[in-house]
Amino acid sequence: MKYDFTAAIDRRNGDSIKWNRYGSEDVIPMWVADMDFAIADPIKQALLDRVEHGVFGYAEVEPSLRQLAVTWLAQRWDWQIDPAWLVPLPAVVPGLNFAVQSQPQLTSLVWPQPVYGPIAQVAEHLGLAGATFGVSSDGWDLQQLEQQLQQGARTVMLCCPQNPIGKTFSLSEYQQLAKLIERYDAYVISDDIHGDLVLDGQRHLPLAKACPQLAERVVTLIAAGKAFNIAGLPFAFAVVPNAQWRNQLQQRLAGFAPAPDVLAMTALTAAWQHGAPWLEQLLPVLTENRDYLIETLADLPELTVHKPEATYLAWIDCRQLGWSHPAQRLRQFGLGVSDGSEFGQAGFIRINFACPKATLVEGLARLRQAVLATR
Numbered sequence: 001m002k003y004d005f006t007a008a009i010d011r012r013n014g015d016s017i018k019w020n021r022y023g024s025e026d027v028i029p030m031w032v033a034d035m036d037f038a039i040a041d042p043i044k045q046a047l048l049d050r051v052e053h054g055v056f057g058y059a060e061v062e063p064s065l066r067q068l069a070v071t072w073l074a075q076r077w078d079w080q081i082d083p084a085w086l087v088p089l090p091a092v093v094p095g096l097n098f099a100v101q102s103q104p105q106l107t108s109l110v111w112p113q114p115v116y117g118p119i120a121q122v123a124e125h126l127g128l129a130g131a132t133f134g135v136s137s138d139g140w141d142l143q144q145l146e147q148q149l150q151q152g153a154r155t156v157m158l159c160c161p162q163n164p165i166g167k168t169f170s171l172s173e174y175q176q177l178a179k180l181i182e183r184y185d186a187y188v189i190s191d192d193i194h195g196d197l198v199l200d201g202q203r204h205l206p207l208a209k210a211c212p213q214l215a216e217r218v219v220t221l222i223a224a225g226k227a228f229n230i231a232g233l234p235f236a237f238a239v240v241p242n243a244q245w246r247n248q249l250q251q252r253l254a255g256f257a258p259a260p261d262v263l264a265m266t267a268l269t270a271a272w273q274h275g276a277p278w279l280e281q282l283l284p285v286l287t288e289n290r291d292y293l294i295e296t297l298a299d300l301p302e303l304t305v306h307k308p309e310a311t312y313l314a315w316i317d318c319r320q321l322g323w324s325h326p327a328q329r330l331r332q333f334g335l336g337v338s339d340g341s342e343f344g345q346a347g348f349i350r351i352n353f354a355c356p357k358a359t360l361v362e363g364l365a366r367l368r369q370a371v372l373a374t375r
């Protein structure tokens with residue numbers, strides 16, 4: 001079946017935080033990380049069938065869903081896991097907080113910056129000390145990470161691929177990192193929610209697969225929310241080979257996490273069972289949008305665009321423009337983006353290009369107008 005990624009679906013006046021933020025203002029929203037595309041037909045059909053059933057009592061994660069996760073990770077990421085390692089989570093962000101809390105040697109935290117805001121907020125939420133190390137298209141700043149490990153940090157939170165810069169990490173980058181993790185007896189929680197969104201026909205390499213020697217030290221968080229555009233139907237898994245960490249995580253969740261959401265599990269099951277053809281059509285659309293964005297902005301020396309290797313998010317350095325709050329400035333020109341300050345790097349913006357081409361064309365025209373008006 002051929003899917004249509006060109007239709008402009010009206011999301012105004014509904015429950016979308018992306019579209020509600022600007023109310024009746026003439027602003028194209030290209031900020032929060034969800035896509036303006038309709039979900040795959042098999043997911044929609046599975047949801048309709050489940051709703052038709054009509055009874056929505058407490059649910060549990062069936063062995064068949066665990067098996068689907070195993071198969072998905074084997075086929076998409078070439079990563080073999082044991083279904084017993086899977087711990088169901090209400091969503092990735094709560095799972096991240098719970099996974100940190102249940103870490104075997106909980107001390108201070110460290111994470112690469114710029115990063116997705118809720119990762120940077122974990123330390124504050126849990127009342128722990130926290131510090132950052134740099135990350136850019138050139139990789140992690142491992143010297144900075146080592147300094148933090150020397151000062152006692154033992155929990156490293158990663159985001160692979162990295163939101164917002166869209167970087168994927170290579171085997172050698174992971175191996176360098178792994179040396180530090182082992183040397184300092186540290187633990188890693190890797191948020192791989194964007195792992196199915198690697199562009200240019202490439203595939204995601206998770207840390208735990210790249211460095212099997214770290215198996216007992218790594219928790220990997222996986223979900224279908226980003227790749228299948230079902231973030232409003234939250235559900236995630238933690239992959240936890242370490243039995244002690246897994247038991248502690250399960251104990252933490254008890255009493256805090258709700259029973260698994262029936263519709264979220266229905267959507268996830270359909271996505272992993274029948275969603276691959278949709279995803280295979282989506283990825284070239286995202287790659288094309290990414291390339292269009294880069295070409296369209298190439299003649300503006302005021303902007304430095306970091307080419308994302310994964311995700312549908314472009315990270316743009318606007319510091320030469322001297323705007324104190326780029327997102328506020330762009331809103332005046334009718335474009336809604338995320339401000340770099342939300343990710344710990346002021347002077348940048350993050351643009352979500354997971355929209356029909358016509359929307360992207362108009363959004364980028366507005367961005368150009370704003371830059372030209374500053375000359």
Ligand SMILES: Cc1ncc(COP(=O)(O)O)c(C=O)c1O
Binds near residue numbers: 194225
């Ligand atoms: C890196 C990263 N992790 C987690 C999330 C959110 O995941 P969830 O909705 O499952 O908590 C996002 C959403 O943008 C994200 O970019």
